[in-house]
Amino acid sequence: MTTDQSVLNRIEKLVAEEERLWSGGRPSDPELKRLKEIEVELDRAWDLLRQRRARREFGQDPDDAELRPAGIVRTYRDE
Template sequence: MDDQSIREHITELIATEHELRTRLGKGEITAPEEHAQLRKAEVQLDQLWDLLRQRQARQEFDQNPSDATERPVDVVENYRE
């Protein structure tokens, strides 16, 4: 996946988040449904942002950005700041 594809997928997931909030506001889905689907989208977003950062770092240090890989959810979701 190249940077442009990653950014497009990120944009789609952000649109999904907005759609879920709108659907909840209209009463089309329940709060638990919205939370579950939002959580899934947020996890995917975290993985994609991480992948994009990896690709950019590789490029910055003259390495092949295509060697970056999507990290597992438990790795991405448990970063310490």
């Protein structure tokens, strides 16, 4: 079961990995690829957390929130 805390834990792990990859100086090509993946995963996790909070705020079940595809979440940022 997904909870707000489990989503936050995932975000924290991704941020820690991102910081670790940047801390070694100029990232290698594989590290840059992973950093892009982390960016997308973070966007999706934050989106899920926002969905859960909004559902709760409006009296809906936060467990009905779904992890949206990366393409959908990424287009929100570009608007």
